[in-house]
Amino acid sequence: MSTQNLDNFSSAALSGSQYVLAPLPYADNALEPVISANTLSFHYGKHHKTYVDNLNKLVTGTDFEGQSLEQIIRTVAGKADKTGIFNNAAQVWNHMFYWHSLSPSGGGEPSSDLKQKIEQSFGSLDACKKEFANAAMTQFGSGWAWLVQDGDKIAVAKTSNAESPITQNIRPLLTIDVWEHAYYLDYQNRRVDYVNTILDKLINWEFAQANLG
Numbered sequence: 001m002s003t004q005n006l007d008n009f010s011s012a013a014l015s016g017s018q019y020v021l022a023p024l025p026y027a028d029n030a031l032e033p034v035i036s037a038n039t040l041s042f043h044y045g046k047h048h049k050t051y052v053d054n055l056n057k058l059v060t061g062t063d064f065e066g067q068s069l070e071q072i073i074r075t076v077a078g079k080a081d082k083t084g085i086f087n088n089a090a091q092v093w094n095h096m097f098y099w100h101s102l103s104p105s106g107g108g109e110p111s112s113d114l115k116q117k118i119e120q121s122f123g124s125l126d127a128c129k130k131e132f133a134n135a136a137m138t139q140f141g142s143g144w145a146w147l148v149q150d151g152d153k154i155a156v157a158k159t160s161n162a163e164s165p166i167t168q169n170i171r172p173l174l175t176i177d178v179w180e181h182a183y184y185l186d187y188q189n190r191r192v193d194y195v196n197t198i199l200d201k202l203i204n205w206e207f208a209q210a211n212l213g
Helices: 007-011 037-059 069-078 080-101 110-122 126-137 191-201 205-211
Strands: 143-150 153-160 171-177
Touching: 007 069, 007 080, 007 171, 069 080, 080 171, 080 205, 110 126, 110 153, 110 205, 126 143, 126 153, 126 171, 126 191, 171 191, 171 205
Parallel strands: none
Antiparallel strands: 143 153, 143 171
């Protein structure tokens, strides 16, 4: 499982002043049969890579060149004239976070520390997973479902398009990508099956534990 966390994982996206496609934390077939190597080849190798390439084109020669993804996202969030920069920087960050939110040895239960915090906030792990799944399934159109830490509370949130909890100073712990390209090759329109299978088989509780503030 991944042991990276919010404090260091996104540095892999920056090489000098250029943004790069950070390597996956597992082989491209490691998530099968839940997520196929074919889906990863398109999702990671094309969609994620396009956001990286677009970001480099947009920020080269500007004050944003060489800044961390988090710096850029927080600086340009909500600025209409910087929408392109925000969308591409945030999508690079969101996708990196999503890859680490999954693990070939995921699923099961979180550590006792995280499980206790979840039970204090939701009543039970099952209730948390149900609310997390509901957020993913009810996000209209493209977007993301998140497990977050908001102060002392563990909560669930959802965002549209490229939005991220970090623009609201809320600490993300895990995410599920519900843009159609994340699941359509494997599940067609069955988003519910994609979401539930991720929560049962791939969700990376160790990454969530590492992200606790």
